[in-house]
Amino acid sequence: MEYIISVGIDIGTSTTQMIVSKLGIENVTGFGSVPRMEIVSKQILYRSGIHFTPLRKSLEDNRMEEIDGEKVADILKKEYKKAGIMPSDVGAGAVIITGESSRKRNARKLVEDVSRVCGDFVVSVAGPDLESVLAAKGAGADRLSAETGLRVMNLDIGGGTTNIAVFDQGKLVDTACLDLGGRLIRVDKEQKITYISSRVEPYLPETGEISIGQILTTDHAKAITKCMTSYLAESIGLVLPSKDLEKIYTNHGLQDKKRPDIILCSGGVADCMIHSELSDFAYGDLGVLLGRSLFDSGICTKQYLYDTRETMRATVIGAGNFTMEVSGSTIQYQNCNFPFKNIPVLRIVLEGQEDILNLSQRITRQVKEFWQDGLEQRLFALSMSGLSCPNFREIEETADEIRHAIKELSYEGPIILVLETDMAKALGQALRRRFGHERSFLCMDGISSQTGDFIDIGEPIGQGSAVPIVVKTLIFNS
Amino acid sequence: MEDNSKIEQLKKATPARIGIGHVGTRYKTRAYLDFLAAQAAASDAVFNEVPETVVEQLGTFEIQTKCQDKYEMLTRPDLGRLFSDETKAYLKAHCIQHPKVQIYFGDGLSSPSIEANIPDLFATMKAGLEDDGISVGTPFFVRYCRVNTAREIAPLLDAEVICVLIGERPGLITDESMSAYIAYHARPDMLESEYTVVANISRKGIPPVEAAAHIVDTIERILKFQCSGVELGKFV
Known part of the structure; x- marks a missing residue:
């Protein structure tokens, strides 16, 4: 078995956390079979402390808050030391900036700062949908659904946002993100309000206006969290909608309000649900009260978590353990300069034999549309679902079409093809016959991605029989 | 009635015959007929001959082992690996000598596997090997063929690597499956573990073109390390 050290870092609205895990990769097929590498074990080696995300007044506009990148870097440096790992040990992983943090002005720069400290590993930033999926996987919702065949919804209730993902029979079927969290209002020890997020507004009209400096009474806070709870219940279809739910959507709500069989809760607020001993404003925010309000409402029918202690850490575990995939049974590549980072994906329809016709024209058109300025030679990856059982002639024709497109575009960079069905090696060898042994290309299968995604591809593993891949859907919210 | 969608989901997870229902202690008619049909197809795959037209369409010639018919092939494995002197002379006269790689096809236990897989499998293998400057011998078809014909043919044509594409024992899921047995310097006294x-x-297993691409890589590794089978495993 081969091992890759993976680091997950989550910089959320309230907390910053890190985990270090060891991912075991092995050939899972038996004697006489074509090898297929899979991630077969995930062991968490180190869990960081849970730190409040350090904030500071924005340098450009002092009315705005931003994340204090230097302090974040300090926290991570110390945690690396405690974990006993060097940045150079890390082979995979992801930094994700979640919830309200991702809307802060300096989020993009922050990712760069952090990745400098943490090693030259695959770095990724989540959008609300990916964030929902990672949190749900970190909490174990996908496995619970696969094992039971039930519809499982995970609510990851954090400081700024609530990320929702729904799995049915183990498959992801829906995601949503709400501006609903425990840290939209912050208070000091005297319950004097020190921060009000603009996103808290929908929960206020019924409970009365609030302002900075004002004392937030416990009753008032309870009224706000009760309102949040009822918004949440309506958003996930437990109660018929009576409010304008659009107001609290970060990006969109659930497509299908079909009632889930099991609801899981993760995130900081979920942690507050099970710690009844906490004082009302233990974290200087609404988290504890929101947790209690949710608990009393009975929204969560069952607590099933990765490990009962991992409630808080669902997202960071998702980032560390579930962002990386391994390419499918076969790959073919030559002269590639690994790793590739942030390669934009263009999706081309190639599902049936008839799609091979005009493939070259369609590739050319899509690439030209994507790189409208045209002149610059930039990398891209072509994603195709692929033919389910292609014959020799179809492989040859597909390779011819790709060659025509590459010639037409005068593209000289590495040719990167991402296929879903098992045909990468045959197509790769057909490309080699056309381009010779010098031209750089990479052909892999077992990976699904869409236009608008970005992919990172790491160094080959398993004697060159597979590559680790991170498919990133959406970068930042807007 | 149980929730059918759950059963359908389970059925999708395996090609095995699960969730087929029953009437009393018996199969349902549909399941029983499907089972009989699959068993008949498997049996036919073993006993039917590969039609001569199929061999013609592959653009190759055919030779026959010392077996006289299917029955003898099944009951006398020893004859299924040997050739008459006449056949050997014919083969030698019709094939390129000293190829790096000799590839040929055998009916083995599944006749339909030849027509179903060889066109894509062999074309892809040949293109892949020749592209890397590896000479491929003259292909041919062996009737009543056992894997161990490789021990006779490799020395006869002086092939460095031999690869027989041969029909597998059919099951109830597909009757078109085949295997590739590959050996470095095959000879009559070689070990089974050298394959x-x-x-x-097959279409339902590893698609022929992908299998071919994998075999090309495997043959290149065999040539590089000058061994095959268990020995080769020590290098990877």
Whole structure:
């Protein structure tokens, strides 16, 4: 078995956390079979402390808050030391900036700062949908659904946002993100309000206006969290909608309000649900009260978590353990300069034999549309679902079409093809016959991605029989 | 009635015959007929001959082992690996000598596997090997063929690597599956463990073109390390 050290870092609205895990990769097929590498074990080696995300007044506009990148870097440096790992040990992983943090002005720069400290590993930033999926996987919702065949919804209730993902029979079927969290209002020890997020507004009209400096009474806070709870219940279809739910959507709500069989809760607020001993404003925010309000409402029918202690850490575990995939049974590549980072994906329809016709024209058109300025030679990856059982002639024709497109575009960079069905090696060898042994290309299968995604591809593993891949859907919210 | 969608989901997870229902202690008619049909297809795959037209369409000639018919092939494995002197002379006269790689096809236990897989499998293998400057011998078809014909043919044509693409014992899921048995310097006294095998090549298993691409890589490794089978495993 081969091992890759993976680091997950989550910089959320309230907390910053890190985990270090060891991912075991092995050939899972038996004697006489074509090898297929899979991630077969995930062991968490180190869990960081849970730190409040350090904030500071924005340098450009002092009315705005931003994340204090230097302090974040300090926290991570110390945690690396405690974990006993060097940045150079890390082979995979992801930094994700979640919830309200991702809307802060300096989020993009922050990712760069952090990745400098943490090693030259695959770095990724989540959008609300990916964030929902990672949190749900970190909490174990996908496995619970696969094992039971039930519809499982995970609510990851954090400081700024609530990320929702729904799995049915183990498959992801829906995601949503709400501006609903425990840290939209912050208070000091005297319950004097020190921060009000603009996103808290929908929960206020019924409970009365609030302002900075004002004392937030416990009753008032309870009224706000009760309102949040009822918004949440309506958003996930437990109660018929009576409010304008659009107001609290970060990006969109659930497509299908079909009632889930099991609801899981993760995130900081979920942690507050099970710690009844906490004082009302233990974290200087609404988290504890929101947790209690949710608990009393009975929204969560069952607590099933990765490990009962991992409630808080669902997202960071998702980032560390579930962002990386391994390419499918076969790959073919030559002269590639690994790793590739942030390669934009263009999706081309190639599902049936008839799609091979005009493939070259369609590739050319899509690439030209994507790189409208045209002149610059930039990398891209072509994603195709692929033919389910292609014959020799179809492989040859597909390779011819790709060659025509590459010639037409005068593209000289590495040719990167991402296929879903098992045909990468045959197509790769057909490309080699056309381009010779010098031209750089990479052909892999077992990976699904869409236009608008970005992919990172790491160094080959398993004697060159597979590559680790991170498919990133959406970068930042807007 | 139970929730059918759950059963359908389970059925999708395996090609095995699960969730087929029953009437009393018996199968349902549909399941029973499907089972009989699959068993008949498997049996036919073993006993039917590969039609001469199929061999013609592959653009190759055919030779026959010392077996006289299917029955003898099944009951006398020893004859299924040997050739008459006449056949040997014919083969030698019709093939390129000293190829790096000699590839040929055998009916083995599944006649339909030849027509179903060889066109894509062989074309892809030949293109892949020749592209890397590896000479491929003259292909041919062996009737009543056992894997161990490789021990006779490799020395006869002086092939460095031999690869027989041969029909697998059929099951109830597919009757078109074939395997590739590959050996470095095959000879009559070689060990069984010197074969490298790629199995389950069919539309329902590893697609022939992908299997071919994998076999090309495997043959290149065999040439590089000058061994095959268990020995080769020590290098990877």
